[in-house]
Each structure stands twice: as C-alpha cells, then as structure tokens.
Amino acid sequence: MAEHVAHELDNVASSSKGIKRPLSNSVNVTCKSIRKSNKTASGEIQTKVKVQTKSTVTCELCYQINPEIVTIPCNAEFECIVLTNEVLANIYTDKLDVIKHNLTNYSVYDENGHLCSMDSGIIEQNKPIYLTGYVKPIYDYDSSIENGIAVKQLGSILEWFLESYDCGSKIVIGVSTNYADYLLVEPHPSYRKYMTSIFEKVHLSKVVVERLVELKESDDPSYEDILNYVVNSVNPVTNIKFTEENLISHAQFVIDQVDQVDYESTTEYNFPLVGTQFIETLKKLSGDASSIVKMPPRRLNIHRTNSLKYDISKQKYSKATTTYLVNDIFEKIFTAQLEQYKNENVVVINEQKTVFDDIKLSKKVIKTPQELSGKYIIVKEDSSINPIIGHVQYLFQNCSKTMAHIILFIHGNHTILGDTSDPRELYLLEKCTDIDIKNVIQIADVKFKKPCKDWFKLGNAELKDISEPVDRNKINAFFYQFQYHEEFGRFEHPETPETLIGGTNQNKYCTNCVKKNLKIKSQVPELFEFVEKYKNQYFHFNYKLNNEEYKIGDFIYLKPGIFTEDLRINFEGQAPFVFNDTNKNENSTLPKNICETKYPEHYRKNLENTMRGSNESTPEPFEIAEILSMHVTKNFKSNVQILVRRMYRADQIPLGNSDKNADMNLLFWSDEQFKIKYDDIVGKCYVSHINNVQDLAAWFADGPDRFYFENKYNFLTCSIVPECQLSSVAIPTKREVNPVNYINESKKQSIPSYKKISPLRGLDIFAGCGGLSKGLEDSGLLKCKWAIEYDDNAAEAFKLNNPDTIVFVEDCNALLKLAMSGKTTNKLNQKIPQKGEVDIICGGPPCQGFSGMNRFNSGQYSLFRNSLIVSFLSYIDFYRPKFFIMENVRNFVSFNKGTVIRSTLRCITRMGYQCTFGILQAGNFGVPQTRRRLIIMAAAPGETLPFYPEPTHVFNKRNSSLNVQIGGKKYKTNCKYKESAPMRTVTVYDAWSDLPEIKNGANNEAIPYKHKPKTHLQQLLRYPNNLLSESILTDHICKDMSLLVQARMELIPISEGSDWRDLPNIEVQLADGNWTNTLVYRYHDQNNGKGPGGAFRGVCQCASGKKCNPQDKQTNTIIPWCLPHTANRNNNWAGLYGRLAWKGFCSTTITNPEPMGKQGRVLHPNQHRVVSVRECARSQGFNDAFLFYGPIINKHRQIGNAVPPPMGKAIGHEIINAIYKKSHHFCTTKD
Structure with a gap:
C-alpha cells in the first residue's frame, strides 16, 4: 500500500500551493437534522431544528467523517532521499546511533491521504501514518520553511514522544521513524487544529501532576480538587481554559504521565500519585486503564520516554511530634514517621508470658474454701475455651458442691483493644456467675490501679516515671483500672472498686446482682397514688417505668403509627378524613413513550430502584399524646392500660406548604382518645398552650422536647378549629411556664432545661473553620481560647467567627514541640497554652487517608497524614485536659482491619482516660445531609464519662446504620432511639427555599435575601440566638462552569431524580457560537442489548466485549461520552449531573461540588447551576452569620471538611450533663 501511495503522490497534478491527495472512499449523501439552540432572556436554552443535506464520508483507517486531504509541498522527496542532503548528512546527536532533526510546516496523514492526528489512536491500531513538511537541522529553530527541505511520506511513524527543557517549563513534541527522530516545530496552517488535542494533553498533564504534588493540605486529592484547579488553568497554546471534557478525553495520557512520575520519584517518603482518589475516579470515568488497547512495542529502551520532566523539588514532610507514652504505643504502626527517642530514654519491658498466654504454665491448685474467699481466681471449666478470671464475692453450698459467686473480669485481649492491649491488664465487667471451686486453677495477684494524685502533671513523662502496679515477672500478676461495657466498647472507672467484697460476706452481697435486680425491677411498671376503682379497674394518678415517672397530664412520645382505628375509644364508626402527605420523596413515574433516539440513556433509569438522597425510606417521627388516665385490672396489675389524647403534628394535617413547614414544634389539640399499653411509651415531652409561653423561640432554646399548640384539628371535617372553640381543659396546659395562682394541679409538670456551667477553656486542633468548636460553644460547654489550623484561608475564617481566639497558623507538630520544650510564645509572639490551662480539647485529625471516599490510602505520604492522629493524641497526653473529643470519618474504625481504632483507644486508656467511641449521623441532628462520623469521647480520672446524644430528628434508614x-464483634452507642426520633427529617426545601435565585457563576458575595424565612430551619439559621440578623445574605455564590457543562445543566429536567440519563442526544449551539456534537452509538452492548428498532447502545467496542479502542472517544457531546462508556460497571453513574430533590437530602457535603464528582447530585432542584457556598453551609447546619474566607474553592473546602455544628452542640449538651452529674453526685455524697 505504501508503494502505491508513493506512486500516486508522485504522479498527481501539482500547483503552486502543493498537491491534494484524492479520496478513496465512496460518498454518501444523507439528510441530517441540525438542532440550533439559543438562550432566552431567562437563560434557558431553546432548541430549534433545521434540516440540511450533508455528504458524509467514513474512512476505514482514520474513522473520520468528511476527512480533509493532505497538502504536500512541491518538489517533496521521500525521507530516505532527504536524509542524504548535505545539510543534514553530517548532523549527529549526543548518541551516535540516533539521528535527530527539526520538522516545520508539517502535516500527518494516513495511507488514504487523510489528515489525521497522531493522538487519534491510529498508531495503537497498527495503521501506518506519515508526515510531510520541511526538514531542518537540529540547530535551526526557525519555524519558517526557508532553508527547509521538503519531504513527503516521512515514516511511517513508530511513536511520538516528548522532550522538555528550561527545567521542564517548555515542551517539544517529537516523532520517531525507522531512520531518524524529528522535533516538531510548527504545523502547517491546515493541520494546526489537529495538534490542538496533543498540545492540550501535554500541558494538561503538566498542570495535573504539578497540582497533585503541590496540594499539601490534602494527602489524597479528590477528583473535584484537581478538576477545580484544571478548569481554572489556561492552556498556554490556545489561551483558553481547560475543561472537564479535556481532562476525561485525555485521561489515559494523564494517568500514564502520573505513573511515570511515580516510577521516577526519589522522594524520601514515596507517595504514589497514581494511587490517589483523583486517579481512581478519573479511571472510572474514562474507563479502566487495563481495558485500553496499548500501543505495541516498537522500539524499547531508547533514549527517551513518552513522558514529561517536571521541575518538582524534593518534598519534605513533617514528622509527628510525640510524647514518650504515645510514641511507645504507635511506634510499630508509624515507625517511618515518628521521631525515634534516644535509646537511654526508652524503657524496654521484659514481658513474661501470663497464664492467659499458655494454660500449661498454670498448675491446678487445691485450696480450702476459706483460702479462696475474697481472692481473685482463674477458672478453667471443661466447657470453656478460655480461662475466666473473677473475684470471689462469697461461697455457698449447692448439694454436695462448694460453689463460689464471682464478679467477672475480662482480659484486654478479649476487649475491643485486642492484641494492642497490655497483657497484664484486666477489665471489670458488670457480670457475675457461680463456679465450682474444683475448677479453680490459679489464684491471681490482681491490683487496682488508682489514678495518680499528680496525674494532670504527668504529660510527656518518661515511661520509667509512670508507676507500674504489677510484677511482670509473675505469670499470675495483673492489674485493673477500668470497668468495661462490652456492648458499647466503653471504658469507665469503677464507681466503687472497694465493693469487691470478700472474706466474711455472710449476706451474700454482690454489687452486680444488686444492679441487675434493680434494672429488672425498673422494667416493670410500678403504680402510685390510687384514685378510684371502677368495676374491675383500678385507676391511679401516676406510675414509674425505667426510672421515669409518668402522671396524668403528662405528654409522651409514642411509637409511630400507633393511632389506629381499633385503638380509638371515641368517635366509633366515624371514618376520618384520609390525608396522605409526608415529607418523603415519592417514586418518580417514568414518562411514557420516551423517544430513545432523543434520550438514548433514559432506559438505564429502569435499572435503579431508589434515588440516593430520597426520603422514601425515612421513618415517621414519634407520635405525641397527653395521658388522660391509667388503670390496671385486678388480675393483671403489671399490665398498665393508658388512655391518651392524640396531638397532631403540622405535617400530619392538610395545611399549605408555608404553614406546614413554618414550625416543627407546632402541634394541634384534638378530641381523639386512644387506649395504649405502657410499653408503647418511648419517653416524655413537654407541651404548652401558646398563651402560656412569653417567648417561644427562647423557650425552645432553653430545653429539649418542647412543643406548643394554639388550635385544634377536627379529624372528621379536616378543618382547623380556632382557639376560641378549644376545650377549657386545653388552655391551662403547662401554665407553669407563665405561672399564675389558679393553675390546675393536674396540668403542672416540671419541665427540664439544658444544664448550664461555666464554659471550659478549649483548644481546637485541626480546627478548619471551626464547625466542631462552634457547636460545642453553642451548647455552653466551652469558650475556644486557642485554635490550630495550618491552612491560611481556613484559619482566617476561624478568626472571622472567633475574634477573641488565639489562632496558630502553623504546623501542629512544630507548635507542640515548642510547648514541650517549655516555650511560652511562638515566633509571632502568640502565647502558647501551658499545662493546666486547657480544660477541653477537640479536633479531627485529617481524615483523607481513612475516608470511605478515598479508596487508595496505603502510600507512605498518606500514612504520614494518618499519623497526625499521633500528634493529636500527644497534645492530649501533654496537656491532660478534663475532656477531649476526637472526630473522624466512619471508616476510621475499619482502617487497617481495626488496628488504628484499637491503637487509638489503647493509647487513650494507657494515659488513664475513660473513653468511649461511636458513630453519629449528622442527619439525626437537624441537617439535610447524610454524614456519618466517628466520635471518640474521653474523660479524665475523677470526671464522668459522657453518653452519646439521642437523635433529635428521624433520618433515612439506608444511611442510619x-x-x-471490629474483630468479628459488633459495637453500638448508648442511644435508645433506634427506629424513630422526636422531630421529622430536615429536607433541602427546609434549608434552601428562601434563598434568592442566582445564575451559574454568580460571584456577588453580598446580596439581599428578598424573601422572609419560609421554614422552621430557616428561622433558626437566619436568626441565631433569636436575634434579628442583617438583611444581607453572604456567600450565596456558585462555581462558574464551562459553557458545555452549563448547556448540560440547562437540559437536565427540573424534576425529582433527574440526572445525566435524562439528557437529549442533540446538537446545541453554545454561548460562544460553537456547536456541540451528537453522540454516536456504533456498537452492540452485550449487557443491555439493543434499543427500539435495533439501535446500538454502545459507544466503544468494549461494550461488545473487546478491548477499548482510543479511536472510539468522542468529545464535545451533550451526553458525556465517558458516562455511557463506563456506566455498565459503575451502577449506571446514577446521580451524576443529578438534581437534588426539594423533599430529599444532600449526600455528604464534600470539598468541591462537581456534576461528575463522587457526591453525585449537586445541581440545584430548580435552577441551572451547582449548589452555592451558602447552600452547602446550610446543609452542614452553619447559620447565615457564619463567615468563610478565600476563593470559592477554599470556602467549599472549609465547609466540606467541617463537623456540622448542630451535631457538636448535641455532644456538648451531653458533656455538660456529665459534668452536672459529677457535681450533683459530689454534693449528694457530701450531704
């Protein structure tokens, strides 16, 4: 074929402009429907259709339609002849076996004479392509054709490569043939557009790699992080900003470049860039790299590689600053990062085996019963696998056997600590059992380890200075300091360790038995204050259950759905008005008769059951009722029957949206009465008539579980009864809120308020913009005196919202080193907190390495970031605060098979802290977002360990696990509300519906609100602390997306569940006048079959089971080619380019909203843009007075990395309760 083309080229007619290569393919004439789109005044796209006749030619070599013909210079010679020219013959490079020249005014073409790109995949398909142009010596960089030697059919091209100079700042593209290498200087004018793709990918990969390396604030950069940088970078060749289409189109080249940088990396801590989340997401969007046809090996081990040289300086990484104790615990995990202490400062413990390590080390002992009394014993029963250990409380006879009643202990290896535990440490359980003394194999020497009197001063003490209560040379020597709750993985100091009674315990007393019996007794209702007997029923005024007293007139939470017709005792036979309206999303019915030609991806929506972010599976909140009476029958005195009055919530009756969403605390009185059982009651709540509350907002803020009513709801007529028609018993309800003398006694009730304390002095580490400390401060727990944040913009945001806080903008390790060395100020003369000054520490060590979103986290650099937990714990050990809170992503508990969480808890308990861990869902605390977070709480010796807060709002069940x-055992929190909660879920509508409409790229940082608050949540966000806010809304700005992305967003239907699969396959004229392309489906999809009329559904040959073909890539299409290309193996990319639903919730708010990012649905429910900064802030629970700082991407990052303040506030209230409990217990004991 090559000879044929050469002969044909030599014999065609020539002109002064050169030679045109004739076409070899037949011409087909078809009618094509062209859709022209113009924007209306409102920014909408109007698509117009016009039909024109257009000839199409499809080349079997280059796959182009209507390919252009190459122009060959006059008098051009073949490559082998040109290379003999005397100008070139004596030119050699440094390597004598390689000839190198320059080539200008060049064009590349195939055997059919069609201009084509070297980057089109044609080389990978083993199809020859050639060059024409003017060859010049290597030293002649002039781009003109002057003094150049015309060449034709140069090649075929074996490969193209890159060379860089000026420290990598300038890039040259070269090609290689069998004869020589050629550096490409300037393309022919008609060929310039074919080089755009190569120029784009070369400069794009340079931008990506350098950003990956420079992004120091994140060890695992996300797709959104890099994309935001890319779309704001300018291609120096075209002076046009890169787009997401460019990134995905050139994904394989970018990945290859990143891989090459990893291969050539010589940094001290080798961090694999190709293992970042960005690369993983890019692979998924573009197609797995392993499925792409690779270029066949032509010349190996030559003088270059097809990669760039980057001027990247050697990265230096801070090592974790640690205390001696923390270093000892984590040394094995983070050896490469931790500074090693001198050998003389490290205490090496010669650990001997214990009886738990090898049962053979122990010989069965025969002791008299008197010798076992009051002793710690190790028991090995025939039926047990492991020996058990316990303290003998008392002895007794059972038939002919001498039995011992023992309080059980558990070895650390069988707790959540696992193999990270101290082999000599035991943990007291709230369990006891009876054993036969003949199974005693050893008397153990167990000591109780009391906290040191100077415990708060032991921060950074050397290990040899920390007392050891155990002789580690004895196989039966152990100690204990904590009581362990197996169900929760909770470590607490025993209330009274001295109650381990032994000796002459004649009364057979056991603390655990007493607690167990009291618990059983509390679960049986106990009636008080007999009122009257009616027939066989005994009526009482109050009863007690689970240590909670209930009386007539109390309001209670009941299980959802309990008010069924068969339980109603009045209005018998009268059918109520049926009202079926909730805040849940309803399944969107698929439109009928969808034209698959226009909407070729819509069929994929049939494959999805539910939409992410939908409230379809969200449970209802508790029902609310008033207790009217309670009675038992003579023969069933423990089965308390209760008569209640139903109270309606606003969302349970047919109100307009504005009234329904106005107030979540609003109830409606009713005359309906129901008979329920005592175990249907979940808890107490507090309801008042509106006239008895002077300031509703202040009353709600003062305590939990508070509601009010003003009117009655008539369920028979479906109407609201005005206040004047309310029953006389309704008006005085909770009159004690506004006390008067004539209060009805049955209406009195003590309404608890949030406890108040003097705020603790707080230190926020890895503070970000301050979400966690903001919530804790809102609860009244702390006053944040100091904060540490390395990122300048986040630190500035923290300062804006906390002007009185000392904010250290520096590496936390460097600051801790100063504090540990005794320094009182840093280089900026900021005062460093000293020991004894910090009461509470909170913070979330950067979680990128642990996050479930980050799938590649095993690199050394990621490991370094993970070791910031070591730095955080060293702060704890040094300052020894009364309390601390550590927040992290849910995946923290499973990182490295639970080793990290185990080591963390081991380190905390080794310091002497009581601690507990659990997962909380932010959506349960009144934010329209799913965000599960690990919360570790710890309390110093002498303090009370807090419990976790109960959910205040119901949330989607799919996101509430x-x-x-860990280690085959399940752990949970202490929370009782498993199936429901006091309040309904919070929706996107609740959070955003009052915000003014803005356009794509809106950048006005201060605008008027335009609307009053429409919902309960908006009242709270706009008027925090019940104070009127400014009328100016800040940070309601959004990212400016490219013209193509904007066109796609405008074509996404404004309907629930819509996403990229609803995009039409049409041509659209963009704002710059350019037209998009239609997506061409060329292949049979073996997974999904053919569409109506036998239409293909595959956009790449991989759909039919073959390897991906780079030539199948398509760009500038409304339906992004990459999505149908990889949809079959990525859950159909459900949610990408997706709209949020007004009645739904947001996915976890991330640091950069992108339509094709992992967060999925980031388009506004009814506006053609991505979510704004203020909308993201509201989805996290930040009120509108909270400020952010820096460029828009930094503001998004500050929000996405924050802990929702409402969740922090709930945690703060629980810690306050623990503090109050301690002080109350102390006062009671003292009295």
Whole structure:
C-alpha cells in the first residue's frame, strides 16, 4: 500500500500551493437534522431544528467523517532521499546511533491521504501514518520553511514522544521513524487544529501532576480538587481554559504521565500519585486503564520516554511530634514517621508470658474454701475455651458442691483493644456467675490501679516515671483500672472498686446482682397514688417505668403509627378524613413513550430502584399524646392500660406548604382518645398552650422536647378549629411556664432545661473553620481560647467567627514541640497554652487517608497524614485536659482491619482516660445531609464519662446504620432511639427555599435575601440566638462552569431524580457560537442489548466485549461520552449531573461540588447551576452569620471538611450533663 501511495503522490497534478491527495472512499449523501439552540432572556436554552443535506464520508483507517486531504509541498522527496542532503548528512546527536532533526510546516496523514492526528489512536491500531513538511537541522529553530527541505511520506511513524527543557517549563513534541527522530516545530496552517488535542494533553498533564504534588493540605486529592484547579488553568497554546471534557478525553495520557512520575520519584517518603482518589475516579470515568488497547512495542529502551520532566523539588514532610507514652504505643504502626527517642530514654519491658498466654504454665491448685474467699481466681471449666478470671464475692453450698459467686473480669485481649492491649491488664465487667471451686486453677495477684494524685502533671513523662502496679515477672500478676461495657466498647472507672467484697460476706452481697435486680425491677411498671376503682379497674394518678415517672397530664412520645382505628375509644364508626402527605420523596413515574433516539440513556433509569438522597425510606417521627388516665385490672396489675389524647403534628394535617413547614414544634389539640399499653411509651415531652409561653423561640432554646399548640384539628371535617372553640381543659396546659395562682394541679409538670456551667477553656486542633468548636460553644460547654489550623484561608475564617481566639497558623507538630520544650510564645509572639490551662480539647485529625471516599490510602505520604492522629493524641497526653473529643470519618474504625481504632483507644486508656467511641449521623441532628462520623469521647480520672446524644430528628434508614464491627464483634452507642426520633427529617426545601435565585457563576458575595424565612430551619439559621440578623445574605455564590457543562445543566429536567440519563442526544449551539456534537452509538452492548428498532447502545467496542479502542472517544457531546462508556460497571453513574430533590437530602457535603464528582447530585432542584457556598453551609447546619474566607474553592473546602455544628452542640449538651452529674453526685455524697 505504501508503494502505491508513493506512486500516486508522485504522479498527481501539482500547483503552486502543493498537491491534494484524492479520496478513496465512496460518498454518501444523507439528510441530517441540525438542532440550533439559543438562550432566552431567562437563560434557558431553546432548541430549534433545521434540516440540511450533508455528504458524509467514513474512512476505514482514520474513522473520520468528511476527512480533509493532505497538502504536500512541491518538489517533496521521500525521507530516505532527504536524509542524504548535505545539510543534514553530517548532523549527529549526543548518541551516535540516533539521528535527530527539526520538522516545520508539517502535516500527518494516513495511507488514504487523510489528515489525521497522531493522538487519534491510529498508531495503537497498527495503521501506518506519515508526515510531510520541511526538514531542518537540529540547530535551526526557525519555524519558517526557508532553508527547509521538503519531504513527503516521512515514516511511517513508530511513536511520538516528548522532550522538555528550561527545567521542564517548555515542551517539544517529537516523532520517531525507522531512520531518524524529528522535533516538531510548527504545523502547517491546515493541520494546526489537529495538534490542538496533543498540545492540550501535554500541558494538561503538566498542570495535573504539578497540582497533585503541590496540594499539601490534602494527602489524597479528590477528583473535584484537581478538576477545580484544571478548569481554572489556561492552556498556554490556545489561551483558553481547560475543561472537564479535556481532562476525561485525555485521561489515559494523564494517568500514564502520573505513573511515570511515580516510577521516577526519589522522594524520601514515596507517595504514589497514581494511587490517589483523583486517579481512581478519573479511571472510572474514562474507563479502566487495563481495558485500553496499548500501543505495541516498537522500539524499547531508547533514549527517551513518552513522558514529561517536571521541575518538582524534593518534598519534605513533617514528622509527628510525640510524647514518650504515645510514641511507645504507635511506634510499630508509624515507625517511618515518628521521631525515634534516644535509646537511654526508652524503657524496654521484659514481658513474661501470663497464664492467659499458655494454660500449661498454670498448675491446678487445691485450696480450702476459706483460702479462696475474697481472692481473685482463674477458672478453667471443661466447657470453656478460655480461662475466666473473677473475684470471689462469697461461697455457698449447692448439694454436695462448694460453689463460689464471682464478679467477672475480662482480659484486654478479649476487649475491643485486642492484641494492642497490655497483657497484664484486666477489665471489670458488670457480670457475675457461680463456679465450682474444683475448677479453680490459679489464684491471681490482681491490683487496682488508682489514678495518680499528680496525674494532670504527668504529660510527656518518661515511661520509667509512670508507676507500674504489677510484677511482670509473675505469670499470675495483673492489674485493673477500668470497668468495661462490652456492648458499647466503653471504658469507665469503677464507681466503687472497694465493693469487691470478700472474706466474711455472710449476706451474700454482690454489687452486680444488686444492679441487675434493680434494672429488672425498673422494667416493670410500678403504680402510685390510687384514685378510684371502677368495676374491675383500678385507676391511679401516676406510675414509674425505667426510672421515669409518668402522671396524668403528662405528654409522651409514642411509637409511630400507633393511632389506629381499633385503638380509638371515641368517635366509633366515624371514618376520618384520609390525608396522605409526608415529607418523603415519592417514586418518580417514568414518562411514557420516551423517544430513545432523543434520550438514548433514559432506559438505564429502569435499572435503579431508589434515588440516593430520597426520603422514601425515612421513618415517621414519634407520635405525641397527653395521658388522660391509667388503670390496671385486678388480675393483671403489671399490665398498665393508658388512655391518651392524640396531638397532631403540622405535617400530619392538610395545611399549605408555608404553614406546614413554618414550625416543627407546632402541634394541634384534638378530641381523639386512644387506649395504649405502657410499653408503647418511648419517653416524655413537654407541651404548652401558646398563651402560656412569653417567648417561644427562647423557650425552645432553653430545653429539649418542647412543643406548643394554639388550635385544634377536627379529624372528621379536616378543618382547623380556632382557639376560641378549644376545650377549657386545653388552655391551662403547662401554665407553669407563665405561672399564675389558679393553675390546675393536674396540668403542672416540671419541665427540664439544658444544664448550664461555666464554659471550659478549649483548644481546637485541626480546627478548619471551626464547625466542631462552634457547636460545642453553642451548647455552653466551652469558650475556644486557642485554635490550630495550618491552612491560611481556613484559619482566617476561624478568626472571622472567633475574634477573641488565639489562632496558630502553623504546623501542629512544630507548635507542640515548642510547648514541650517549655516555650511560652511562638515566633509571632502568640502565647502558647501551658499545662493546666486547657480544660477541653477537640479536633479531627485529617481524615483523607481513612475516608470511605478515598479508596487508595496505603502510600507512605498518606500514612504520614494518618499519623497526625499521633500528634493529636500527644497534645492530649501533654496537656491532660478534663475532656477531649476526637472526630473522624466512619471508616476510621475499619482502617487497617481495626488496628488504628484499637491503637487509638489503647493509647487513650494507657494515659488513664475513660473513653468511649461511636458513630453519629449528622442527619439525626437537624441537617439535610447524610454524614456519618466517628466520635471518640474521653474523660479524665475523677470526671464522668459522657453518653452519646439521642437523635433529635428521624433520618433515612439506608444511611442510619451506626453499628460497627471490629474483630468479628459488633459495637453500638448508648442511644435508645433506634427506629424513630422526636422531630421529622430536615429536607433541602427546609434549608434552601428562601434563598434568592442566582445564575451559574454568580460571584456577588453580598446580596439581599428578598424573601422572609419560609421554614422552621430557616428561622433558626437566619436568626441565631433569636436575634434579628442583617438583611444581607453572604456567600450565596456558585462555581462558574464551562459553557458545555452549563448547556448540560440547562437540559437536565427540573424534576425529582433527574440526572445525566435524562439528557437529549442533540446538537446545541453554545454561548460562544460553537456547536456541540451528537453522540454516536456504533456498537452492540452485550449487557443491555439493543434499543427500539435495533439501535446500538454502545459507544466503544468494549461494550461488545473487546478491548477499548482510543479511536472510539468522542468529545464535545451533550451526553458525556465517558458516562455511557463506563456506566455498565459503575451502577449506571446514577446521580451524576443529578438534581437534588426539594423533599430529599444532600449526600455528604464534600470539598468541591462537581456534576461528575463522587457526591453525585449537586445541581440545584430548580435552577441551572451547582449548589452555592451558602447552600452547602446550610446543609452542614452553619447559620447565615457564619463567615468563610478565600476563593470559592477554599470556602467549599472549609465547609466540606467541617463537623456540622448542630451535631457538636448535641455532644456538648451531653458533656455538660456529665459534668452536672459529677457535681450533683459530689454534693449528694457530701450531704
């Protein structure tokens, strides 16, 4: 074929402009429907259709339609002849076996004479392509054709390569043939557009790699992080900003470049860039790299590689600053990062085996019963696998056997600590059992380890200075300091360790038995204050259950759905008005008769059951009722029957949206009465008539579980009854809120308020913009005196919202080193907190390495970031605060098979802290977002360990799995509300519906609100602390997306569940006048079959089971080619380019909203743009007075990395309760 083309080229007619290569393919004439789109005044796209006749030619070599013909210079010679020219013959490079020249005014073409790109995949298909142009010596960089030697059919091209100079700042593209290498200087004018793709990918990969390396604030850069940088970078060749289409189109080249940088990396800590989340997402969007046809090996081990040289300086990484104790615990995990202490400062413990390590080390002992009394014993029963250990409380006879009643202990290896535990440490359980004394194999020497009197001063003490209560040379020597709750993985100091009674315990007393019996007794209702007997029923005024007293006139939470017709005792036979309206999303019915030619991807929506972010599976909140009476029958005195009055919530009756969403605390009185059982009651709540509350907002803020009513709802007529028609018993309800003398006694009730304390002095580490400390401060727990944040913009945001806080903008390790060395100020003369000054520490060590979003986290650099937990714990050990809170992503518990969480808890308990861990869902605390977070709480010796807060709002069940499994055992929190909660879920509508409409790229940082608050949540966000806010809305700005992305967003239907699969396959004229392309489906999809009329559904040959073909890539299409290309193996990319639903919730708010990012649905429910900064802030629970700082991407990052303040506030209230409990217990004991 090559000879044929050469002969044909030599014999064609020539002109002064050169030679045109004739076409070899037949011409087909078809009618094509062209859709022209113009924007209306409102920014909408109007698509117009016009039909024109257009000839199409498809080349079997280059796959182009209507290919252009190459122009060959006059008098051009073949390559082998040109190379003999005397100008070139004596030119050699440094390597004598390689000839290198320059080539200008060049064009590349195939055997059919069609201009084509070297980057089109044609080389990978083993199809020859050639060059024409003017060859010049290597030293002649002039781009003109002057003094150049015309060449034709140069090649075929074996490969193209890159060379860089000026420290990598300038890039040259070269090609290689069998004879020589050629550096490409300037393309022919008609060929310039074919080089655009190569120029784009070369400069794009340079931008990506350098950003990956420079992004120091994140060890695992996300797709959104890099994309935001890319789309704001300018291609120096075209002076046009890169787009997401460019990135995905050139994904394989970018990945190859990143891989090459990893291969050539010589940094001290080798961090694999190709293992970042960005590369993983890019691979998924573009197609797995392993499925792409690779270029066949032509010349190996030559003088270059097809990669760039980057001027990247050697990265230096801070090592974790640690205390001696923390270093000892984590040394094995983070050896490469931790500074090693001198050998003389390290205490090496010669650990001997214990009886738990090898049962053979122990010989069965025969002791008299008197010798076992009050002793710690190790028991090995025939039926047990492991020996058990316990303290003998008392002895007794059972038939002919001498039995011992023992309080059980558990070895650390069988707790959540696993193999990270101290082999000599035991943990007291709230369990006891009876054993036969003949199974005693050893008397153990167990000591109780009391906290040191100077415990708060032991920060950074050397290990040899920390007392050891155990002789580690004895196989039966152990100690204990904590009581362990197996269900929760909770470590607490025993209330009274001295109650381990032994000796002459004649009364057979056991603390655990007493607690167990009291618990059983509390679960049986106990009636008080007999009122009257009616027939066989005994009526009482109050009863007690689970240590909670209930009386007539109390308001209660009931299980959802309990008010059924068969339980109603009045209005018998009268059918109520049926009202079926909730805040849930309803399944969107698929439109009928969808034209698959226009909407070729819509069929994929049939494959999805539910939409992410939908409230379809969200449970209802508790029902609310008033207790009217309670009675038992003579023969069933423990089965308390209760008569209640139903109270309606606003969302349970047919109100307009504005009224329904106005107030979540609003109830409606009713005359309906129901008979329920005592175990249907979940808890107490507090309801008042509106006239008895002077300031509703202040009353709600003062305590939990508070509601009010003003009117009655008539369920028979479906109407609201005005206040004047309310029953006389309704008006005085909770009159004690506004006390008067004539209060009805049955209406009195003590309404608890949030406890108040003097705020603790707080230190926020890895503070970000301050979400966690903001919530804790809102609860009244702390006053944040100091904060540490390395990122300048986040630190500035923290300062804006906390002007009185000392904010250290520096590496936390460097600051801790100063504090540990005794320094009182840093280089900026900021005062460093000293020991004894910090009461509470909170913070979330950067979680990128642990995050479930980050799938590649095993690199050394990621490991370094993970070791910032070591730095955080060293702060704890040094300052020894009364309390601390550590927040991290849910995946923290499963990182490295649970080793990290185990080591963390081991380190905390080794310091002497009581601690507990659990997963909380932010959506349960009143934010329209799913965000599960690990929360570790710890309390110093002498303090009370807090419990986790109960959910205040119901949330989607699919996102509410809060149990964790570590080492084959499940752990949960203490929370009782498993199936429901006091308040309904919060929706996107609740959070955003009052915000003014803005356009794509809106950048006005201060605008008027334009609307009053429409919902309960908006009242709270706009008027925090019940104070009127400014009328100016800040940070309601959004990212400016490219013209193509904007066109796609405008074509996404404004309907629930819509996403990229609803995009039409049409041509659209963009704002710059350019037209998009239609997506061409060329292949049979073996997974999904053919569409109506036998239409293909595959956009790449991989759909039919073959390897991906780079020539199948398509760009500038409304339906992004990459999505149908990889949809079959990525859950159909459900949610990408997706709209949020007004009645739904947001996915986890991330640091950069992108339509094709992992967060999925980031388009506004009814506006053609991505979510704004203020909308993201509201989805996290930040009120509108909270400020952010820096460029828009930094503001998004500050929000996405934050802990939702409402969740922090709930945690703060629980810590305050623990503090109050301690002080109350102390006062009671003292009295």
